Amino acid sequence: ENWDVLFKVHLSNIYRAINLDLPPYLQDLWTGAATPVVPYGGIIEPMIDGIALPGEWDGAAKYDASVDGGDFDIENFYVGYDSSNIFMRIDSVTADELEAISRNSQYDEPDLAIYFMQPNAVNFNEVETNFRTYYGNQILGFPAKYMVAIDFDTVREDGRAKWNLFEAKGKSGDNEQWVLSSTSSLGSCAVEDVYEFVIPWADIGLAPRYTTRIKVVSSWAGSLSYGDGEDMEVAPPAPAELVLPDLEEWVTLLELDDAIGDENGDGDYTYPLASDFATDSGGGLWDAKKVTVRQSAWNAQFIIEMDEMTDIWGLANGFSHQIVQIYVDQGDTSYGEVEMLTGANAEVHPDWAWEVAISGTGEPGAVQAVQAETGSTSARGIDVTGSVEDKTIT
Template sequence: RAVDLDLPPYLLDLWTNPATPEVSANAIIEPMIDGIALAGEWDGAAIYDATSIDGGDLDINKFYLGYDSNNVHVRVDLANATPAEIDTWDDKNVDLSIYFMQSNAINFNEVETNFRTYYGNEILGFPAKYMVSFDFSELRDDGRAKWNLFEAKGKVGEKEKWNLIATSNLGACAAKDVYEFSIPWSEIGLAPRYTTRIKVLTSFYESTTYGDGQDQEMAPPAPAEIVLPDLEEWITLLDIDDAIGDDDRNGAIQMPLATDFASDGSLWDIQHLKISQSSWNARFEVEVDDITNIWGMSNGFSHQILQIYVDQGNTGSGKTAMLEGANAVVADDWAWEVALSATGEPGAVKAVMAESGETISKGIEVSANSDTDTITLTVNKDVIGQDVATYRYIIVLGSQDGFGDGKWRGIDGSAKTWRLGGGADPASDDGIEYDPNILDMMTPEGVDQNAMLADYSATTHKFAVLTGIEIPELEQQIFGATVVGATASSAIIAFQTTQATSSTVSCGQNTAVGDNTTSHTVTVNGLTTATNYSCIISVPGIDNISIEVQTSAVEDTTLPEILNVIVLVSEDGVASINWYTSEAATEAIVLTKGNEEINIDGSQIATSKNHFLSSNKALSRGQWTVSITAVDASGNSNTSHSEFSVEETTAVTPDESEEKAESTNSGNIFVDTKVQIMFLVVVLLTTLAMLRGRRSDII
């Protein structure tokens, strides 16, 4: 203040521990986003009590924070501000927003993040990257609404800037008794094992201008924190051996003279490579002859530098020059779009993008296991690209030197204390080292690695030209096997295969056959109560795998409840039916009107509580009955009947009937939407879903 300057963000607040939830998250959840708190729907979510702060008319009682394999789910309970109550406040504009921290941040030193709330400009306590705002102007009478997603861009002039980057589909949030949100991980920069911090904020505002409002409550006082679980299922793309003892250029390489390099084997001889992918990441597991960590580096290894050059196959793009210190180039037809570099020092782990030259450190994890002598590099697909199985890779290994060019240890003509020997000294005329510092690399069978690395010349200023490996067609694999549920007499087992195939699952003497597909869910019946089984999963052509199952000691006789049936009829007469069951159950509906009958079967395996089926064709005008049958894993069955009406339909083109994705330039204040009118019927009640006036969007 003495120099009339604002405090920098990292001095605005202290980095604190996260809030402790009243109940910790302990399971995947699948809430029905309808604004109604159904029994058991949020079991498994973390619960944060917010009653210690009085938020006035927008007081937050508590909020719930949970996840499934693709989404973060948030529920906010306001004490006195349901949509019906807010409708009576003619002179007040309400905002409900959720702020998300830059993923994996450990302090305030994060670029293009914001540190204050939008309307009241209060300190958040973390570097916020995303803000998800409930769009009250899109709230329908059935409770469905949209949320708007804003991305922080940091301080511009005197204000922090937020850009509108996405608007959800209708129904991604909802409000009736409570406010519910479902937000894809990818929209807010999350992936398995990532962490973020969260605050929920209620505000009144005069206009959507930055700072033109008053915050009512920020909950919890310390940020909530969520660590996403490791839900990844890995598919092996390549699993191959490398030639042994090929890291010394036919005996020419000499070890550095320092005793730090003493080893029971070769520190730089690649023995094996495994490449895998999940929905989010690519993983490279490189086994070498020996790994030590004599210098105590955080990533678990001291002597290796691993680099992976990714050729995405884009014609006319990419670079051929390798990163600093490698002292080699890649062939023109192997030009790389992304280069990954990893050492035992976290600060030296990075990705380099060829097109922009940008260096990225987020989304890359490196570790080593000295017991298996394996370095594991995991990189997010947002960094490496989505089509990992179709790319080509040049994978090289050398000696790590914290003071060397690009972290590579040089190979001189003769060995020195900290330098390898057996290479060539720099060229006498330009002082450049043309001898590659690469000691081993992955090559296809029949390719002479030593000849490739030796094809350089300090005299003619020629670098060695490298090529790499390609991934062959994916072989059949079983992966992701899990026990979805077990009753006293049955087990539901899910797994995936890389190619479509039939399957069988055997638990003792009981066997079930699965469909010809890549995503398998099989129910095995006739099991004995309170018994452990090693169930065998079999598909043609590959080895079986087993999974352990224990049946319940208590027989389930409780019928599954069918809750909150919602029928939506579009303008062209297609009916969509949503419902929730108190436990995982099968899906089957019958639509009847007079002599007309339509049978629709969904999943016949009891794996989900949240259900959706469609008539898939226009229904005739008149009064219809929908009968829903739910069967749980124990065979308990329940049926519910509801009525709805179909009004006179109007044929529309696909473009007229589809929900449009919204987009905007960062400078726009208003977002234009195409509004569609649908008929809503909820159990004997026919209601026209009315649109509300839309407020301006924030930037």
């Protein structure tokens, strides 16, 4: 993160020194998140009707919108959550008020959009993300993956409406690409006195303990084309930030006990002689005793109980010696692999060819998921922790 900022600052200085305009990517600098006027306070359950009742948004974070947005000003907005949804309230010019505005401009169609960062991003190095607002092409300050916009054409007399979800695809030519991926059911947003939205976590790639950043943008558009409009306000100036709590409830799917004393590979493996591998029992570092598989609404969890564990090397994930590999067979495909990951020196039976393999170690940089179809690897969404006290790897 800091390296990215320093690199862009120094390169920007070179451009200025030779009197050249800064290219767009050098204008994107990673900054700290905005501080809410009122911090998050816990789960909320607002009614999505466009009417902000007293106490209804208690527990949500409140952010001020300090810039004057002219005839489409944003006063402030609120962000909250429950166990499966994000809730947004935006205090701005209402749909009826917008309809009454007579604009002497080619841009006369209102647009109110919420931009969400690629979950868990820590810099701008994210594929298939966008960095500008859709109509005014203003800098967002984070790699946006999702955009949620109210569909003003669906607003009913009772204020209920739909929102459209767009997914970023990155830049093609001169334009950033957004693809409509879904439309909500009627009543997932509403506007009366304020704008209110309910957005499922899963729709914008979120899960417990995930982080995203947010900006709200009011615009006037001339058409649906990229860049054909003007932004009235991008709020807040620094992005809002949402860190979802751990609200997962786990269901145990499988528990398997394993015999002790069989950590000898094909029959003749012996322990290293270095003292780093010494244990009280004289072994057990690679001897699994039990495997538990659990599932929540968002994730699968594997818990491996070992006979012995240490963290003699002080690795970040809390354990030192073990490399845990999990192979997932997704059924009959044309691309299943039988060769196991590097280091295992083994193959699985062809009837159980794997499509996804996960490798977890005590060093975060070596944690990865491998896709058999493409060979691509990623650590996104994988958490690995060890407990020497409990002798478990999760």
